[in-house]
Amino acid sequence: xxxxxxxxxxxxxxxxxxxxxxxxxxxxxxxxxxxxxxxxxxxxxxxxxxxxxxxxxxxxxxxxxxxxxxxxxxxxxxxxxxxxxxxxxxxxxxxxxxxxxxxxxxxxxxxxxxxxxxxxxxxxxxxxxxxxxxxxxxxxxxxxxxxxxxxxxxxxxxxxxxxxxxxxxxxxxxxxxxxxxxxxxxxxxxxxxxxxxxxxxxxxxxxxxxxxxxxxxxxxxxxxxxxxxxxxxxxxxxxxxxxxxxxxxxxxx
Amino acid sequence: xxxxxxxxxxxxxxxxxxxxxxxxxxxxxxxxxxxxxxxxxxxxxxxxxxxxxxxxxxxxxxxxxxxxxxxxxxxxxxxxxxxxxxxxxxxxxxxxxxxxxxxxxxxxxxxxxxxxxxxxxxxxxxxxxxxxxxxxxxxxxxxxxxxxxxxxxxxxxxxxxxxxxxxxxxxxxxxxxxxxxxxxxxxxxxxxxxxxxxxxxxxxx
Numbered sequence: 001x002x003x004x005x006x007x008x009x010x011x012x013x014x015x016x017x018x019x020x021x022x023x024x025x026x027x028x029x030x031x032x033x034x035x036x037x038x039x040x041x042x043x044x045x046x047x048x049x050x051x052x053x054x055x056x057x058x059x060x061x062x063x064x065x066x067x068x069x070x071x072x073x074x075x076x077x078x079x080x081x082x083x084x085x086x087x088x089x090x091x092x093x094x095x096x097x098x099x100x101x102x103x104x105x106x107x108x109x110x111x112x113x114x115x116x117x118x119x120x121x122x123x124x125x126x127x128x129x130x131x132x133x134x135x136x137x138x139x140x141x142x143x144x145x146x147x148x149x150x151x152x153x154x155x156x157x158x159x160x161x162x163x164x165x166x167x168x169x170x171x172x173x174x175x176x177x178x179x180x181x182x183x184x185x186x187x188x189x190x191x192x193x194x195x196x197x198x199x200x201x202x203x204x205x206x207x208x209x210x211x212x213x214x215x216x217x218x219x220x221x222x223x224x225x226x227x228x229x230x231x232x233x234x235x236x237x238x239x240x241x242x243x244x245x246x247x248x249x250x251x252x253x
Numbered sequence: 254x255x256x257x258x259x260x261x262x263x264x265x266x267x268x269x270x271x272x273x274x275x276x277x278x279x280x281x282x283x284x285x286x287x288x289x290x291x292x293x294x295x296x297x298x299x300x301x302x303x304x305x306x307x308x309x310x311x312x313x314x315x316x317x318x319x320x321x322x323x324x325x326x327x328x329x330x331x332x333x334x335x336x337x338x339x340x341x342x343x344x345x346x347x348x349x350x351x352x353x354x355x356x357x358x359x360x361x362x363x364x365x366x367x368x369x370x371x372x373x374x375x376x377x378x379x380x381x382x383x384x385x386x387x388x389x390x391x392x393x394x395x396x397x398x399x400x401x402x403x404x405x406x407x408x409x410x411x412x413x414x415x416x417x418x419x420x421x422x423x424x425x426x427x428x429x430x431x432x433x434x435x436x437x438x439x440x441x442x443x444x445x446x447x448x449x450x451x452x453x454x455x456x457x458x
Binding site for chain 2: 079
């Protein structure tokens with residue numbers, strides 16, 4: 001955990017008693033969670049446990065029924081200009097990359113800086129090229145997304161997030177749609193980001209990534225946070241029956 | 254020759270109006286404001302479902318009772334643009350529905366406002382994937398301008414001229430045949446240009 005995450009600091013992301021239903025289904029049950037600056041929090045759990053939904057509530061891609069979500073101590077605004085401003089400060093990387101199909105790679109990365117942050121085009125392009133270089137796809141800058149592999153597209157999506165200079169980045173199962181040989185290259189970029197001190201909330205099934213990179217692991221099941229702790233504590237010595245069952249079920253594969 | 258020019262002119266202006274109107278209606282139909290959405294849908298339901306001839310007759314013969322008198326050219330233009338605008342909007346809606354919802358979420362996640370998202374993501378993609386239907390619409394708009402033959406437009410459009418020849422001189426059938434060939438030739442040219450544009454701007458998915 002970084003030095004900034006000391007006691008008493010205002011968390012970058014804080015959820016207080018968040019509840020959400022999809023119809024009759026209670027998908028988030030009294031979720032309390034905070035992420036400190038520079039912290040890497042990994043959420044794991046069986047499919048349908050609500051971890052993706054939790055991640056999507058933080059920048060209000062999903063609304064909540066009750067509770068409170070604060071970014072840097074400020075409650076999430078309602079839909080509108082203020083929410084757009086806030087979303088510009090929180091990056092999001094999606095399972096299915098979601099690059100803009102009609103734009104080339106460079107334009108995908110510069111759109112936010114030029115149109116949302118109103119930065120000069122030239123400056124935005126220069127920084128975008130640096131970011132593309134950092135994630136290793138600078139040679140693809142003038143291709144369109146469909147010409148890239150999944151792993152390359154996801155790395156571009158990460159660069160698109162970084163171009164906004166976000167306070168934190170939410171990763172919603174970033175490697176789940178990738179062929180196995182491409183998962184490594186994306187996790188590598190994410191590991192570097194974590195080491196550079198980026199605040200990250202990662203929903204994933206990649207247990208090795210959680211073990212190596214997370215400051216804290218959160219285990220969710222059936223809409224609740226069942227257990228949380230350091231990766232060592234959680235993976236070596238899970239406290240709850242449900243966490244033990246989950247870890248056993250993935251060990252068998 | 255004059256008549257062919259009139260037809261082309263009507264077609265070009267009507268399509269331009271229909272296109273702009275169609276884009277506006279479509280933006281209304283996807284806007285977060287319910288009254289705008291309702292108006293957009295209402296417009297499409299009305300103008301997609303009225304025969305052009307009917308609309309023209311209303312404009313030319315009924316509107317004067319409301320003290321609204323427009324020139325024949327204006328009336329033809331209005332009839333031949335309001336209806337294609339409804340179809341234009343329908344084609345664009347199809348294009349919009351083809352945009353994966355994830356791209357909309359991505360646009361929101363980088364902090365784009367609704368207006369920015371429409372301008373930079375939604376409209377460009379919808380347009381680029383609607384080139385072929387819009388080409389068809391341009392041809393259909395041209396054929397709709399044949400409505401002008403129903404009113405004494407001066408100079409007459411292609412069908413109007415032919416109808417005039419048919420009633421005042423011999424060789425009416427030949428005249429209709431020639432006009433059909435001219436419509437056809439124009440449509441083929443439009444179709445080729447449409448294909449070229451489509452190849453250029455088509456979005457790889």
